[in-house]
Amino acid sequence: MTNEKELHGYYAGLRSKFMVIIFFIAFIPLMLLGGTTYYYYSTTVKEKIRNELKLITKNRKDTIDLFLNDRANCLSVLAYTHSFDFLKKKENLLNSFQLSKRVCSAFQDMGIINSDGEQVAYIGPYHLTGKQYSTADWFKAVMKKDVYISDVFLGFRKVPHFIIAVKRMENGKPWILRVTIDINRINHFMSTALLGKGGSDAYILSLEGIYQISGADTDRILTKSDFKMPSVFRGIKEKEKHYGGKTLLCAKAWLKNNDWLMVIEQDLQYELGPVVHVKNTVLLIFIISSFIIVISTIFITRRVFAKLEKMGLEKLQLREQLVRSDRLAAIGKLASGIAHEINNPMAVISEKAGWIGDLLTEEDVKNSPNYDELIKSTQDIKKHVQRGKKVISRLMGFARKEDIAHKNVDINSVLDETHDFMNKKAMFQNIALMKEFQPDLPSIVTDGAQLQQVFINIVNNAIDAINKDGVIRLITKAKDGGVLVSIVDTGPGMPKETQTKIFDPFFTTKPVGKGTGxxxxxxxxIVEKLGGQLTVESEVDKGTTFHIALPPTCIKESEV
Ligand SMILES: Nc1ncnc2c1ncn2[C@@H]1O[C@H](COP(=O)(O)OP(=O)(O)O)[C@@H](O)[C@H]1O
Ligand SMILES: [Mg+2]
Known part of the structure; x- marks a missing residue:
């Protein structure tokens, strides 16, 4: 890295990488923790709901099976303990019906049918005495089976119902005792099987998939369901299925000697309320933590990297300073060598020019028409030799070692002198040269005369830069036990490019003859020799400030 821009780019890149790494390091455990918490919690809750549903299904299956068997047994007892002739008498049948209703609730009516299929006696709310059942499916079935529980059908009464019928042989002839069962009783068993309020369903289907017991939705009774009928199995089966955008947990069991299929469905969304809550909480914690991580990472890395960049910049500046000092020292050495060699010829030129001048004043030459021209030429020679000497003596300033004075110096009074010295020139160009001194400035041990030269150089440059109408402020402040002098001008300022070159020997933007650079x-x-630091701050169209930071004591040459 050779400049500030590259340094900044380098640290910006490093900072981004660092941030990405920190984000990953912080986010991965957070995501793992949140994800596993949610996963285990939701599977546990699902498992619980599943078990509960299985238990309820088993319970309902057993209840309904028991209910039907009880009713069938009750009817069998009645048929086998009474004769056909006895029961076909209406009052006897009524007695038996009322008695059996006490033991076996849910009987709606009772009838006795002879071997020809004619209902010879009937007790119940409809008028069904004398009805002919020989063609009815249930009649044919009970003739074969002895005990028969039918599917739900409409029959003569045109109301959904189902029957339990028992066949008894008496004197070689069959007869049938039949009761109708109130389907609301079974509907009640089913509706109490529902786990939650919403999204659940419980119903019973026949082998053909016809709704026998329809649960809450009574309209669908005896309609065909689109449920895919499974083959017969024992016990309870349960699985998750997706239907109409919902996830249903569906438990099924075969009832009534595998004639009816009981189905209980549970919408998981309703049951998973707590899981959703946990999910939202986990998500919220994740978002808040992420926010904290992002903010703190940005904040911390910014701070750390700003510090690092500052340190890097200081190092870079130090290196630049070292390079510059080295270069100055090398040029100084070269210059002093050259100066020595040139000083003598210059002295000879000057002396000879003087001598020529003196000779010219003699009579015969005085009358020459070129006399004035010759005199002016010798003076020009002397003037330019003087200029050359000045450059040489300045050049030698780089290499001067011996002449640092160590005295208690009051910087304010040195600047006072600078002010007095430069004010005339400044006023002439309508520039206000202002003093803004800290009054109780500590005096420092340094070389006042050399500092004076520095201040004059800088003020001179400021006057040149402003050219006309402006302000130059001479500011002093105590800093770190030493003194900070700032010379601020309202000149045109310098672009960054120029700022990096101004301390180079011979760098000038002024016309030849005006600036030496x-x-x-x-x-x-000089400032460096005195143990201080000379820095510049400048902005185009705003102005320039030179800072001269001086330590309390300048290091003695012997100590170096
Ligand atoms: N106050 C200033 N405002 C703008 N430019 C400046 C200022 N001081 C110095 N400079 C620039 O720095 C260059 C080098 O200055 P310097 O070393 O004193 O040499 P010189 O004055 O002989 O040109 C100047 O030519 C000028 O371009
Ligand atoms: Mg100058």
């Missing part, structure tokens, strides 16, 4: 490089060398 040595002012700031010399100043930089």
């Amino acid at each position: 040595l002012g700031l490089s010399t100043s930089y060398g």
